[in-house]
Amino acid sequence: MFNVSTRVQYGFLALLALADGDGKTPVRLGSIARDLHLSFKYLENIFQSLVKARIVRGTRGPEGGYVLERDPRSLSLYDIFRALEGPVFTVECFDEESACRHLALCPVRDLWGELRGSLEKFLKRRTLADIKSKYKKPVVLAHMEMFGVAGEETGKKESASI
Amino acid sequence: MFNVSTRVQYGFLALLALADGDGKTPVRLGSIARDLHLSFKYLENIFQSLVKARIVRGTRGPEGGYVLERDPRSLSLYDIFRALEGPVFTVECFDEESACRHLALCPVRDLWGELRGSLEKFLKRRTLADIKSKYKKPVVLAHMEMFGVAGEETGKKESASI
DNA sequence: CTATTTCCTAGTAAGTTGGTATGAAATATA
């Protein structure tokens, strides 16, 4: 089965939030989590993988946050999958431990190879910049509107209503 | 992540074993399990799904076994995936319960749609007959040789060596 | 009647997914 994990879905959305900015001023996870209605803790978890893969760079403390470390035009969906999920495509026949991997000529093995190839080709072709430029409106803003949130970015912590 | 489950791998291999035959005389799971070095019980489990999906038909008793119920030229890899794994592609954004599914215009949502499309297109294009005809040698025979098994189909239960 | 083979319903151990919890380390600001 092919499942796009929530790690990838949320991570990708959050990366678009970084790409929406000017690329210089760090974006806090707190604001992304609020805007996209996602778990802050889970986003932190996800972003540690992105840091390790050198896709983003974080700076701590007040005025801290994350910036993209790679050019969105060369940052592919494949890179993001690899950073967040590890291997993109698995099949027993390709594993070291598999009994059948020594059969040189096998149409079934070839089939899995082609499937992997087609999948990777798709993922490598799409970059963060491609997706971002697909519609005029910033993606994060669009999702905020979906939740009926007013776009107050530096707002005063939505008032002390508790 | 995309994982081709062992259900699909083994099931596909076993279907090729049926396709290797004349299409009339039933093939027993016992012989397939022996030739491909797979678990008989697991194959039974897998074939129940194939029966339910009307891909194969079984007849019980001695001289029983399975035959293909569908033409290999129209039996696609997609059909086999569906029968054995259920949904081929899942992503939260497409689910009923997902928070974001009501956003009409979303480049990210479009991206997942394209990914699904590309995957399904690949799987629907390949048929059992295609793969079978890719090499001259029957696929099952090739795998048997890999295990160093002599091709004795109706053999005498590999002698009472226990 | 008996051996053989599929059919059917369960169950289960290991791995993956989708998160939480807790606290340490760094840093801007006062």
Next chain:
DNA sequence: TATATTTCATACCAACTTACTAGGAAATAG
């Protein structure tokens, strides 16, 4: 220097999926 803020690091957990196994009922050829 003290403090609030933010990332960094490690560990944990519940629910779900995967990859099987178990035990027997039902059909059928000889």
